[in-house]
Amino acid sequence: MSAVLRALRRDAGARAGLILILLPLLAAALAGPLAPGDPLRVGTAAERLLAPSPAHPLGTDALGRDVLGRLMLGGRASLAVGWSGVLGAVLLGTLVGLAAGLGHARLDRALMGLTDLFLAFPRVFLVLLLAAVATPSLALVAAVIAATGWMGVARLVRAETLALRDRPFVVAARSLELPAWRLAARHVLPHVLPLVVLAAALRVGGAILLESFLSYLGLGAQDPTVSWGAMIEHGHRHLADAWWLAAFPGFAIALTAVGHNLLGDALRDALDPRAGGRHDAPGEGCP
Numbered sequence: 001m002s003a004v005l006r007a008l009r010r011d012a013g014a015r016a017g018l019i020l021i022l023l024p025l026l027a028a029a030l031a032g033p034l035a036p037g038d039p040l041r042v043g044t045a046a047e048r049l050l051a052p053s054p055a056h057p058l059g060t061d062a063l064g065r066d067v068l069g070r071l072m073l074g075g076r077a078s079l080a081v082g083w084s085g086v087l088g089a090v091l092l093g094t095l096v097g098l099a100a101g102l103g104h105a106r107l108d109r110a111l112m113g114l115t116d117l118f119l120a121f122p123r124v125f126l127v128l129l130l131a132a133v134a135t136p137s138l139a140l141v142a143a144v145i146a147a148t149g150w151m152g153v154a155r156l157v158r159a160e161t162l163a164l165r166d167r168p169f170v171v172a173a174r175s176l177e178l179p180a181w182r183l184a185a186r187h188v189l190p191h192v193l194p195l196v197v198l199a200a201a202l203r204v205g206g207a208i209l210l211e212s213f214l215s216y217l218g219l220g221a222q223d224p225t226v227s228w229g230a231m232i233e234h235g236h237r238h239l240a241d242a243w244w245l246a247a248f249p250g251f252a253i254a255l256t257a258v259g260h261n262l263l264g265d266a267l268r269d270a271l272d273p274r275a276g277g278r279h280d281a282p283g284e285g286c287p
Helices: 002-010 012-029 067-102 107-118 123-132 138-147 151-163 168-175 180-216 228-238 243-270
Strands: none
Touching: 002 243, 012 067, 012 151, 012 243, 067 107, 067 138, 067 151, 067 180, 067 228, 067 243, 107 151, 123 138, 123 243, 138 168, 138 180, 151 180, 168 180, 180 228
């Protein structure tokens, strides 16, 4: 682990990615004291659709609300949903992969068949199917990210588990007839965990983009909750006369996604220096 941290410190991409991640995180954490005004307060008619100015550095929206304050506050929802959705996808994929890799052949075939079935459907179809049966909310978005992003992790963990199950230390542990959960937790998971962390890092950027897409469609954050995707949805109606409403949250989404991808690429190279420059690592862009 110390070697990985040293490699990350030397990597310019890792440092740039960390900065791009920390900036919106700090802005979201300090949205209360640093925001120019109450991002939820509806302004007067004279305060609506004001262009960027010293009083409102990023302008105001159609209801007179300060865009900078809403951008800082919206980062809380977008980052939280992206991270929690990826966490759910990684946990589910890891459990399925471990069960398939360590279980009997019939269980392996059943779980991989289920995984292939989910992979066969286009992601947009699965997203719209889940959204159609639930009330739009940020919790729904996190559930959609988890439910449509676990398959790649499951295949990755299964492949690594199958490579480990015939290693002497795993064979010795199996001969002791340890419970399956203890065998997985103590003898397999520690060796799989670096790949799982890498897969999570490479998926967060795509998860934030997916949250923004769903909120843009009206399936995510609902007023008065603020998210970057919801801000773009509100701002696209005024692209001709108030470009800043959609541009600034779009920049925030893009920079945050780039930051996570840079950090994920650096983590991949640090964990496996031979993979430098390859694009077959366990990331999928969107989770």
